[in-house]
Amino acid sequence: MAATATRNLEDWAFTQVDGGQGTAKDEWLPVSSFPTTVHVELLKLKKIPDPFIGLHEWDVQWVGESEWAFKHRLQVSDKEVGAPNIDLVFDGLDTFAEVKLNGTDILRTTNQFVSHRVPVKSLLKEGDNELSIHFKSAFRKGREIEAAHLPKLNLWNGDSSRLHVRKAQYNYGWDWGPVLMTVGPWKPISLQTYTARVADVDVRVEVSESLEVQLSAEISLSDSVTGAVQVDLKNPEGNTVASEKLGVTDSKKAEFKKSFASGEVDLWYPVGYGKQPLYSLHVTLLDKDGSLLDEKKQTTAFRRVRIVEDPLLDQEGLTWLFEINNIRIFCGGSNWIPGDSFLTTMSKSRYREWLELMVSGNQNMVRVWGGGIYEHDDFYDICDEIGLLVWQDFMFGCGQYPAYDALLETVREEAVQNVKRLRHHPSLVIFAGNNEDYQIAESFKLDLDYSDETGDFRDTNFPGRYIYERLLPRAVGENSNVHYHRGSPYSGHGKVTTDRTYGDIHQWNVWHGSQEPWHNWDILSGRFVSEFGMQGYPDIRTVEYWLGGDKSEAFPQSRTMNNHNKADGFERRLELYLVENFKHSFELESYVYYTQIMQAETLASAYRLWRRNWKGRGREYTSGALVWQINDCWPVTSWAIVDYFLRPKPAFFTVARELRSFAVGMTRKEVQTFADDTSAAEFKIETVLEIWGANSTLDEKKATLEVTAFELNTDWTETWSKDVLLAPNASTELFKGDLPGQPIRTKKSEVPKVIIVSARLLDGDGSVLARYSNWPEPFKFIHFPSVEEVGLIITMQEDGKTIRLETNKPIKGIVLDVDGDDAKWSDQAIDLVPNDPQTVHAEGLNGRAIKARYLGDGTA
Structure with missing residues (x-):
């Protein structure tokens, strides 16, 4: 009996069916790489313009509305033909495809997210065989399906036909992404020969509250075989920690179980809380003579995960938090959209660069958003390795998704396949049923009675509820022990999705909704804020890329700029927040800077105020904040904090500072009191300063709080300090009192002094654990001192990489840059005060002079 052999099929050619703009009729062009999609190949052949530049997105729409074919000359050896079983395995076809082998139909696909295994022994011959795939237009096919299921359904973003097509929804265009309808074999295709194979390994790990571990693995075989299954569990060093040989006669299943006492195996922790030891289960299928038939390795790890909904001590509602190995975690992180409009360009190294960047920014959770894809295995493998929790x-x-039988059948297979593929990853801590579909139902007043827990829902005008509350929880529950959450946002307990006291919330009343000032984040909190954001331009070099050298379009309101911001009403909303807070110009580099600083201030404020709400056991009023979004799928102005080319915006750094192990925060609020109830003229206005510290470690921390106040337009300053004790895994209130240097005001005509307060947490050796400078807002009211008065000093150290920053006056929002190619900076959007120099590291300076821009520097 022969062992399993797998051969990837890589030499393919493609053509536009019946010819057209892509190829002539019957003209077959070799693909440059495989797997691939049509846009990628046409770009490499220079048959289409780059849709990421200028308005060219609209010059390539014909690609997604055309039909395409791929073919492969499959050479099969006599040994392969003689195998008992021969399968063609299609890991993913995008999307509507008809597959033929030697002219015979073998497969029809309708779902980008589903893989297929097709037995082909009877059709293969020794020598030359032809494998062909005919792709229909997903857009046109979707429109046809929609026409058969009228009326049209409600949605936000894209064409309504997308609701009927199981394809990455962002391909239809989103409020940050282009309309690029990809098509092609986007995942590997392989030929597999075998006698019998290990079809599935279902590894389940249960960790008790006392941290005892129970591991079980159900091994499923493709065929009955007389032999044995050898199971070996190995630790990260490759040493075997458990081993057993299981007999399999007529059964197609074998089961392995092993218990470990607390401490016998190492637990897996999120980044910042411990190590990430990865174990591996080696499964070897042997025939009756002990010869190898097949083998499979499954990575696993040991950790206890709970979603905790506990009563709070002095607020309504319940907690909604992640507990890992009995440790309650404040989750600070980001939402992830697909890393590119063309998914086959996403390499493992590119995934690693993105995910490691998140960890370097002190983030511990990434949410894979529901309008993209179930990510590549590499994505989850890297998250396992670096301790990044995955939602x-x-x-x-x-969308208002339908739930007719044909769609439910493919969705069920999609769900089961992807749950099975992802369930073993220790980083994966939650499955959520959808993104904002319950909000769609609320917004369009669809049938949605949250108290109905027994309905079928398919006969309502919100039939997707059957998917989220019946189909998906069954797929998750029967195939994994991962927690299932019906949607995001979803409150549960009979509450609407905007309820701030239960479940998770998407807080879009900054930017969308009521367009609140960002200073109101403290009253816009929720138990877990899984989306919030603010737009900001990307690096100026990214803007120059999409301009494509057209300098006539290099102004914020140009047609090209408009095409590279897909958000409805973005001009009004950007300008609303800019004009309310800054004096700014419309010169392009200045405009880029001010939107970036606005984004940096907005997002830092949210993390700062919501982390304050993590006040310890029973007072976890906010347990997580995931910014929308970490990344872009093309060069664009969006809510991303890192642009398409992996260039961090200033907001990335301000968020990273707020998520450090130790952080310090401040607010100032004006309190007006009247002499009596009959007078509006007699009052006093006092300015109250509050200071708190945050500590994400599991130990209490002694520190010194040092507070220095500066009046910006004079030389007045005042300093005080006190010893403080930061509670473990919580925020701690440190001070509440009058703002130093600010007199009580009795008339509205009395202009408050421009007082900047610097707070630092100092370790026992005097090193800075955390710092933050609180400025009066809005910044537009401030009369900034001249550049000469500020006296910013930038000193390059001998290593050519370390930059020291010093100042004579407080400075807000320093962003460093160089001419030419971009450098990699360790920090940006820096607030600097006298007698507190800061150091920034940079890679790639190559001796170039450093430029600095900050509020009031005279460049606006």
Whole structure:
């Protein structure tokens, strides 16, 4: 009996069916790489313009509305033909495809997210065989399906036909992404020969509250075989910690179980809380003579995960928090959209760069958003390795999805396949049924009675509820022990999605909704804020890329700029927040800077105020904040804090500072009191300063709080300090009192002094654990001192990489840059005060002079 052999099929050619703009009729062009999609190949052949530049997105729409074919000359050896079983395995076809082998139909696909295994022994011959795939237009096919299921359904973003097509929904265009309808074999295709194979390994790990571990593995075989299954569990060093040989006669299943006492195996922790030891289960299938038939390795790890909903001590509602190995975690992180409009360009190294960047920014959770894809295995493998928790949505986004039988059948297979593929990853801590579909139902007043827990829902005008509350929880529950959450946002307990006291919330009343000032984040909190954001331009070099050298379009309101911001009403909203807070110009580099600083201030404020709400056991009023979003799928102005080319915006750094192990925060609020109830003229206005510290470690921390106040337009300053004790895994209130240097005001005509307060937490050796400078807002009212008075000093150290920053006056929002190619900076959007120099590291300076821009520097 022969062992399993797998051969990837890589030499393919493609053509536009019946010819057209892509190829002539019957003209077959070799693909440059495989797997691939049509846009990628046409770009490499220079048959289409780059849709990421200028308005060219609209010059390539014909690609997604055309039909395409791929073919492969499959050479099969006599040994392969003689195998008992021969399968063609299609890991993913995008999307509507008809597959033929030697002219015979073998497969029809309708779902980008589903893989297929097709037995082909009877059709293969020794020598030359032809494998062909005919792709229909997903857009046109979707329109046809929609026409058969009228009326049209409600949605946000894209064409309504997308709701009928199981394809990455962002391909239809989103409020940050282009309309680029990809098509092609986007995942590997392989030929597999075998006698019998290990079809599935279902590894389940249960960790008790006392941290005892129970591991079980159910091994499923493709065929009955007389032999044995050898199971070996190995630790990260490759040493075997458990081993057993299991007999399999007529059964197609074998089961392995092993218990470990607390401490016998190492637990897996999120980044910042411990190590990430990865174990591996080696499964070897042997025939009756002990010869190898097949083998499979499954990575696993040991950790206890709970979603905790406990009563709070002095607020309504319940907690909604993640507990890992009995440790309650404040989750600070980001939402992830697909890393590119063309998914086959996402390499493992590119995934690693993105995910490691998140960890370097002190983030510990990433949410895979429901309008993209179930990510590549590399994505989850890297998250396992670096300790980044994964929130995984199912692929339903912003829509009134239908639930007719044909769709449910493919969705069920999609769900089961992807749950089985992802369930073993220790980083994966939650499946969520959809993104914002319950909000769609609320917004369009669809049938949605949250108290109905027994309905079928398919006969209502919100039939997708059957998917989220019946189909998906069954798929998750029967195939994994991962927690299932019906949607995001979803409150549960009979509450609407905007309820701030239960479940998770998407807080879009900054930017969208009521367009609140960002200073109101403290009253816009929720138990877990899984989306919030503010737009900011990307690096100026990214803007120059999409301009494509057209300098006539290099102004914020140009047609090209408009095409590279897909958000409805973005001009009004950007300008609303800019004009309310800053004096700014419309010169392009200045405009880029001010939107970036606005984004940096907005997001830092949210993390700062919500982390304050993590006040310890029973007072976890906010347990997580995931910014929308970490990344872009093309060069664009969006809510991303790192642009398409992996260039961090200033907001990335301000968020990173707020998520450090130790942080310090401040607010100032004006309190007006009247002499009596009959007078509006007699009052006093006092300015109250509050200071708190945050500590994400599991130990209390002694520190010194040092507070220095500066009046910006004079030389007045005042300093005081006190010893403080920061509670473990919580925020601690440190001070509440009058703002130093600010007199009580009795008339509105009395202009308050411009007082900047610097707070630092100092370790026992005097090193700075955390710092933050609180400025009066809005910044537009400030009369900034001249550049000469400020006296910013930038000193390059001998290593050519370390920059020291010093100042004579407080400075807000320093952003460093160089001419030419970008450098990699360790920090940006820096607030600097006298007698507190800061150091920034940079890679790639190559001796170039450093430029600095900050509020009031005279460049606006």
